[in-house]
Amino acid sequence: MNNREIAEIFHSIADILEIKAENPFRIRAYRKAAQVIEDLSQPIKDIHTNGKLPNIPGIGEGIAGKISELIQTGKLKEYETIRKSVPSGLLEMLNISSVGPKTVALIYKELGITSVKELEKAAKDHKLAKFPGMGEKKEENIIRGIKILRETKERIPIYEAELIAKNIISLLKKVPAVDKISIAGSLRRRRETIGDIDILVASDKPAEVMDSFTTLPQVNQILAKGSTRSSVRIEGGRQVDIRVVQTDSFGAALHYFTGSKTHNIRIRELGIKKGLKINEYGVFKRSKLAEEDKKIAGREEIDVFKSIGMPYICPEIREDRGEIEAGLSGTLPKLIEIADLRGDLHIHSNWSDGTNSIEEMAEASIERGYQYIAICDHSKSLRVAGGLDEGQLIERQKKIDKLNNKYKNFQILSGIELEIHINGKLDFSDDILETLDVVIGAIHTGFSQDENVNTARIIKAMENRNVDIIAHPTGRLLGKREGYKIDIPAILKAAGDTGTALEINAFPERLDLADIYLQEAKEKGAKFAINTDAHSISQLDFTKFGIGVARRGWLEKQDVINCLNIDELQKSLEKARERSTHHYPPGQKKTDLI
DNA sequence: GCCGTTTTCGGCCCGACTGTTTTCAGTCG
Numbered sequence: 001m002n003n004r005e006i007a008e009i010f011h012s013i014a015d016i017l018e019i020k021a022e023n024p025f026r027i028r029a030y031r032k033a034a035q036v037i038e039d040l041s042q043p044i045k046d047i048h049t050n051g052k053l054p055n056i057p058g059i060g061e062g063i064a065g066k067i068s069e070l071i072q073t074g075k076l077k078e079y080e081t082i083r084k085s086v087p088s089g090l091l092e093m094l095n096i097s098s099v100g101p102k103t104v105a106l107i108y109k110e111l112g113i114t115s116v117k118e119l120e121k122a123a124k125d126h127k128l129a130k131f132p133g134m135g136e137k138k139e140e141n142i143i144r145g146i147k148i149l150r151e152t153k154e155r156i157p158i159y160e161a162e163l164i165a166k167n168i169i170s171l172l173k174k175v176p177a178v179d180k181i182s183i184a185g186s187l188r189r190r191r192e193t194i195g196d197i198d199i200l201v202a203s204d205k206p207a208e209v210m211d212s213f214t215t216l217p218q219v220n221q222i223l224a225k226g227s228t229r230s231s232v233r234i235e236g237g238r239q240v241d242i243r244v245v246q247t248d249s250f251g252a253a254l255h256y257f258t259g260s261k262t263h264n265i266r267i268r269e270l271g272i273k274k275g276l277k278i279n280e281y282g283v284f285k286r287s288k289l290a291e292e293d294k295k296i297a298g299r300e301e302i303d304v305f306k307s308i309g310m311p312y313i314c315p316e317i318r319e320d321r322g323e324i325e326a327g328l329s330g331t332l333p334k335l336i337e338i339a340d341l342r343g344d345l346h347i348h349s350n351w352s353d354g355t356n357s358i359e360e361m362a363e364a365s366i367e368r369g370y371q372y373i374a375i376c377d378h379s380k381s382l383r384v385a386g387g388l389d390e391g392q393l394i395e396r397q398k399k400i401d402k403l404n405n406k407y408k409n410f411q412i413l414s415g416i417e418l419e420i421h422i423n424g425k426l427d428f429s430d431d432i433l434e435t436l437d438v439v440i441g442a443i444h445t446g447f448s449q450d451e452n453v454n455t456a457r458i459i460k461a462m463e464n465r466n467v468d469i470i471a472h473p474t475g476r477l478l479g480k481r482e483g484y485k486i487d488i489p490a491i492l493k494a495a496g497d498t499g500t501a502l503e504i505n506a507f508p509e510r511l512d513l514a515d516i517y518l519q520e521a522k523e524k525g526a527k528f529a530i531n532t533d534a535h536s537i538s539q540l541d542f543t544k545f546g547i548g549v550a551r552r553g554w555l556e557k558q559d560v561i562n563c564l565n566i567d568e569l570q571k572s573l574e575k576a577r578e579r580s581t582h583h584y585p586p587g588q589k590k591t592d593l594i
Numbered sequence: 595g596c597c598g599t600t601t602t603c604g605g606c607c608c609g610a611c612t613g614t615t616t617t618c619a620g621t622c623g
Contacts, residue, residue, distance in 0.1 A: 025606055029595035060596050098612085100621050133620075137613055185623090196623085226611050229623090241623075243610090256608085261623075268607040273600085279608055 001070050003037050003044050009070065009079055010034035010063070015091045016082050018101035019108075032058045032262065037067075039321060041520040042489055045071045089115035097145040097223075098138070106131060120146045144221075152237035154195070157478055158545060159508035161187050161194035164238060168199060171216055177208035179247050184257035188315045190548030192511045193478060196231075196239040200257045206244040213242050249281045251301040256280035262320035270308040270324070283307040316551040333554045336530075338547045340557045342565055343372035344540065345438055345469065346417065346503065346531030351396050352377035353385040355536040358396075358412065359403055364537040366410050372566045374438040375400065376415035379427040382444055387419070390432055397435070411566055413437035417471055422446040422453065424460030426467070433466035438573070440503065440531075442471035443484065451485040458491055462500040465580040468573050469529050470495070472505040472512040480509070488517060496525030499576030501561050504530045504553075506546025507539070518553025527576075528560050 014030040017023075036058040037044055047053055048071050053064040070076050086108075093104050093116055107113045110131060113122055122128055123139040123146075165183050172178050178201050182188070185198030203209045210230050214222050223231040223239065231241045245253040256264060256279065271278040275286050282298025297303035302312045310327040314335050317323045326332045347361050348354030354361070358375055365373045377396070378387040388396065393416070400412050415438035419427040426433070426441070433439050441461040443454070461467050473491060474483030495502050502521060505512045510533070513521070518528070530546040532539055550560065557563045561572055 023595080026595045028606080032596080058596075062595055098621070102620055133614065133618095135614055141612090198623085224611050224622090229610055231611090231622090243623095257623085259623085261607095265607055272607080277608085281609095 001045070001074055003040055006044060006067060006070055007034040007037040009076060010037070010066075012091060013079055013082065015094055015101075016086050018094075019086055019090055019105050020082075021101070021105065029058075029060075029063070033063045035262065039319070039516050041517045046489065087114035089118075092116055093119060096142060096149050098141040099145060103134075106134075116146055116149070148233065148237060153479070155193035155479070156238065157508045158187065158190065158192055158194055158511075158548070159542075161197055161238075164234065164240070165197050165199065168197075168213075168216060168218070168240060172199070172201065172209070172212060175209060175212045177203045177205035177212070179203050180250050182254055184243075184254060185241075185259060188258045189260065189318060190316050190545075190552055192514065192549070196241055198257055199240065199242045200250070200254055201242060201244045202247040202250040202253075203244050204246060209242070209244050243280070245280065247299070249298045252278070252282045252298040252304055253280040254301045255304045258315050258318065260319050263318040263323070266320055266324045267304065267308065274308055276307055278304060278307070314551065316548060317554060319552075333556050335551045336547065336555050336557050336560055336563065338544055340560070340563045341370070341530060341543060341547075343370045343374070343562050343569070344532050344534070344543065345374040345413070345415070345529050345562050346376050346440055346471065346505070346533045347373050347540075348377055348417075348533070348535045349375050351375075351386075351392065352388055353535060358399060360537060361534070361540075362403060362407065362410065362412055364540055366407070368540060371409065372411040372413055372569070374413040374415035374440075376417045376438060376440050379416050379418045381419045381421070381427050385444075387427075388416070390428070393432065393436075415440065417442050418461075418467070419444065420457055420461045422449055422457060424457040426461060426464060430464070430466055433464075436466070437570075438469070439467050440469045440471045441467040441500075443475055447475060447481075447484045449484070451487055454484050455487040455490055458486065459494045462491075462494050462498045463580055465577040467500055467580070468576060469501045469503050469531075471503045471531075471533070472507075472510050473502055474512050474514070476510065476512050476514075478509045478511065483512070489520070492517060492521040492526055493524045495521060495527075497579075499527070499579035501527045501529045501576070504528055504546045504549050506530060506532045506542040506544075506549070508542060508545050511545060511549050513549075515549050515552035518550065518555055522553075522555065522559055527572075528555060529562050530560055531562070 010030045011034045014027045017027045036056060048068060053059055053067060066076055090104050090108055093099055111122055113119050120143060123142045126139060128134045128139050129136055165187055169181055172181055180202035182200050184200045187194050187197060201209050206227050210225055214225055214230055214232055218234045219232045220235055221233040223233060229243050231239060233239050243253060243257050268278045277284040277286050277293055282295045283304055284293035284295050287293055297307050305312050311332060313323050313327050349358040349361055350356060378385040380387045380389040397414055400414050404412055414436050416436055417440045420441050420443050458470060476483035502513050530550055532542040534540045561569060564572055
């Protein structure tokens with residue numbers, strides 16, 4: 001049973017307990033545990049085996065016991081019991097907007113409704129309005145909520161969300177009443193996928209802002225409209241929330257509206273201990289008479305942190321994954337920034353499946369301030385992507401040499417995205433690979449091999465001294481395909497041992513390696529390369545999404561090889577090649593197992 | 595159910611909007 005499956009069970013338990021109106025804090029504990037498990041970089045069964053479950057914050061004796069039971073028996077008796085007390089259709093109903101646990105409990109108890117479909121019929125037949133707290137509007141909202149539930153994809157890629165947000169912000173910036181405006185929520189934290197889009201505005205004329213917002217051309221439906229908060233649904237079904245505060249509350253509101261929820265709760269708890277109340281309007285010194293609380297901060301976001309004795313914590317790491325503790329102990333990382341990148345080490349050209357020429361990609365990279373790029377076209381066996389054979393590689397080299405003579409202070413590195421075959425063999429011989437500046441090992445075939453095969457094939461490639469980087473290490477496509485089955489901790493360790501860098505592929509639907517693995521990889525000594533995998537000039541701008549992932553993974557400039565200048569990079573690649581060669585003594589290769 | 599330089603028991607973040615009420619519960623972020 002893997003992490004996600006276990007997390008889902010705890011989420012379900014929380015849902016069931018909510019319908020049963022159990023202690024809200026107990027419910028919160030289950031949700032917190034589920035979240036923590038989802039964010040783990042290691043398989044929880046390994047942590048269990050090592051007896052380290054109690055070390056995970058948010059997992060206490062009770063839940064640790066339940067995890068044990070799930071791992072050992074594949075089942076949880078208590079879960080089996082309580083799930084029988086509540087039809088599974090009720091849990092699905094919780095996904096309907098405007099329907100919560102109380103509504104679900106009521107309609108189940110009074111009408112015996114156990115599915116979304118039955119609920120829809122009951123609402124249409126006006127069978128709900130007669131109950132206390134229900135009415136015609138509520139019925140309408142339920143019908144609408146069900147329609148939206150069926151039409152809307154749960155989360156969208158960050159790329160798409162950012163386009164929507166930027167578009168709305170550019171329109172709102174033209175509104176005179178808007179003093180300040182910012183993206184907030186998970187988009188500001190640079191999560192890989194986004195649910196709702198959150199926007200914060202500072203204004204002393206909130207009503208004008210709300211009117212402008214709710215009458216934007218892309219708004220399909222107004223879900224709520226108040227004096228400080230409004231929600232709309234736009235074309236395509238996505239929900240956009242806006243919050244308006246006075247300018248002197250903008251910082252506190254930005255902190256609150258950025259989240260994450262668990263981060264906010266932790267910050268506010270720390271505030272309580274210091275006799276402070278922290279909300280979206282500011283930081284307040286608590287007095288005995290509640291109405292006399294004195295505001296001590298709010299204009300700037302950093303002051304929220306300062307008020308509880310902490311330095312600024314960047315949005316990307318506000319996930320309650322240790323940033324609070326690091327803030328208190330003064331050990332926060334200095335996160336990598338986009339300006340730290342000196343080049344892009346994974347770019348395709350029209351020699352394989354890219355749309356632009358090497359020269360065009362180079363010129364566009366110079367414009368972006370890079371010192372170098374590596375052209376890494378596909379290798380010969382990936383015919384569908386126009387993979388290059390040995391002869392074409394020589395031809396391409398001539399072209400690159402010619403261009404390099406032309407540029408000053410910029411260098412095109414000759415590279416390859418090299419197919420790693422199912423048996424771990426590489427697409428080119430070592431003699432050929434020796435001639436290349438950058439070799440990125442990649443898997444594009446044989447996804448369905450079992451975990452041992454895939455793990456061994458990647459590690460075998462890493463052990464080859466000429467392989468510098470592993471492309472999109474897990475092969476996932478967000479919302480479309482899970483990664484291939486691999487032993488991720490083993491891959492991370494091998495990266496540290498062999499000096500082979502792990503790619504953080506910035507392509508919005510890859511974002512692979514994912515943020516949750518980066519800290520562990522770093523602890524194991526791994527280095528990273530943030531690459532766009534661009535197949536055209538415009539895709540060179542995907543860098544920002546890769547940087548977002550790296551920052552969420554707490555990476556610093558020195559962890560990423562393409563922050564090095566060209567001389568340092570070349571030395572570093574050479575050094576890593578030596579490590580690959582010397583790491584495993586002859587006859588002791590792990591991969592001899594296959 | 596978790597957690598602890600105020601606590602091993604008694605707390606657990608804080609507020610806005612809607613709909614159905616006539617003061618508030620439910621939902622949501």
